Amino acid sequence: xxxxxxxxxxxxxxxxxxxxxxxxxxxxxxxxxxxxxxxxxxxxxxxxxxxxxxxxxxxxxxxxxxxxxxxxxxxxxxxxxxxxxxxxxxxxxxxxxxxxxxxxxxxxxxxxxxxxxxxxxxxxxxxxxxxxx
Amino acid sequence: xxxxxxxxxxxxxxxxxxxxxxxxxxxxxxxxxxxxxxxxxxxxxxxxxxxxxxxxxxxxxxxxxxxxxxxxxxxxxxxxxxxxxxxxxxxxxxxxxxxxxxxxxxxxxxxxxxxxxxxx
Numbered sequence: 330x331x332x333x334x335x336x337x338x339x340x341x342x343x344x345x346x347x348x349x350x351x352x353x354x355x356x357x358x359x360x361x362x363x364x365x366x367x368x369x370x371x372x373x374x375x376x377x378x379x380x381x382x383x384x385x386x387x388x389x390x391x392x393x394x395x396x397x398x399x400x401x402x403x404x405x406x407x408x409x410x411x412x413x414x415x416x417x418x419x420x421x422x423x424x425x426x427x428x429x430x431x432x433x434x435x436x437x438x439x440x441x442x443x444x445x446x447x448x449x450x451x452x453x454x455x456x457x458x459x460x461x462x
Numbered sequence: 463x464x465x466x467x468x469x470x471x472x473x474x475x476x477x478x479x480x481x482x483x484x485x486x487x488x489x490x491x492x493x494x495x496x497x498x499x500x501x502x503x504x505x506x507x508x509x510x511x512x513x514x515x516x517x518x519x520x521x522x523x524x525x526x527x528x529x530x531x532x533x534x535x536x537x538x539x540x541x542x543x544x545x546x547x548x549x550x551x552x553x554x555x556x557x558x559x560x561x562x563x564x565x566x567x568x569x570x571x572x573x574x575x576x577x578x579x580x581x582x
Contacts, residue, residue, distance in 0.1 A: 341484035348515060349481065366515055366546040370554060373517040377484075432518065435554040 334390040336376075338407075344376040347388040351403065358392055358399040360461050368401055368459050371439040374432050375405035375455055383409025383452065393458075400441075400460040408452040415445055465490050467497055472504040473574055475567070481514045487523040495530045504536050505574040509567050511542030521556045528561045537562065537577070541570040 334354065336347040348369040355365035372388060379386035386407030393402050412418045419433050433455075437443045442458040463486050468475045474497055476490065494506060508524065510516070516524075528538035539562045543551070551558070564570040 345481050345483050352514065361546075363546040363549050366544075366550045367553065370515045370517050370550040373515055373519075374554070377517070377519055435518065435556075438553050438555070439550065 332392070336388045336390070338376050338379045338386045338388055338405075339384070341377075341380060344373055344380060347376045347390070348373040351388075351390050351401070354390055354392055355401055355459075358394075358401065358461060360401070360459075364459065364462055367439045368403070371436045371457060371459075372403055372405075374436045375403070375457075378432055378455075379405060379407045379409070383407030386452075394461075398461045400458050402456065402458050405455045406452065411449040411451055411453055412445075412447040413449060415447055419445075465493070467493065469497075469501055469503070470571075472502075472578065473571070474498065474501060474503045474506045475509065476506070477509045478512050480512055482520065484519055484523075487520055491523055491527050491530070494527050495534070498531050498534050498536050504578055506531055506536060506538045507567060507570040507574070508538065508540050509542045509570075510540060510547075511544065511566070513544075513547065516543065516547050516551050516556065518554065518556060521551065521558055525558060525561055537574070539564050539570045539573060541566050 334350050336343060336350060338347060351372040352365045352369040355368045376388055386405065389404040391402040392399060394400050419437065436457065440457040440459045444456045447453040463480050463482065465476050465478050476494060498506060524540055531538045540558065541564045543563060564573055
């Protein structure tokens with residue numbers, strides 16, 4: 330049950346692969362179509378941040394859970410330059426790459442638990458959890 | 463994965479067949495703008511029924527396609543956004559503002575036909 334799927338992220342094809350693996354796992358755990366799509370969309374955004382900002386990284390997707398039921402844990406890791414102001418990065422409309430700037434606050438809205446740790450010069454780890462409704 | 467584009471009278475119909483990478487989306491953008499010029503099309507329908515998700519990149523690119531085609535004097539309609547995809551888009555904060563959408567290909571064609579019949 331606690332097997333981790335690891336998807337190396339470097340190109341735009343890896344983004345599609347990561348989100349499809351996330352959706353497949355969500356569906357296999359009994360998540361609804363909507364919640365599986367939310368998981369896939371959140372993974373897509375995080376994977377794209379890796380490709381855009383850090384160039385390389387990894388997405389880890391895990392099935393987990395407790396007496397409340399199953400959940401999916403996703404960890405997006407990179408060794409990029411890090412985010413200097415996380416508070417700012419979590420504001421709607423903020424972006425450093427000229428994109429829509431919906432990335433992180435948007436992802437946060439799609440999931441149940443959301444955590445971000447970033448060290449300047451060392452990289453960023455974003456972790457989210459989504460429970461089966 | 464290339465998106466096939468069909469010419470139907472004054473309209474173009476692009477049917478997305480599977481999940482698209484960023485590169486596929488950029489290719490679609492270029493192809494649609496070129497095809498509208500070559501075919502002198504009045505309207506374009508992009509059928510996204512097969513798209514697994516619509517994240518910020520995909521929706522931005524679709525909006526750009528619609529805007530570029532509008533500058534050519536033609537109209538774009540996005541059809542077939544699946545309910546779960548729509549749900550995720552709104553949660554993410556994406557509204558595709560300014561882009562015409564319709565339920566499916568049939569509704570999209572109906573919209574274009576009506577629009578260009580009445581102006582003819």
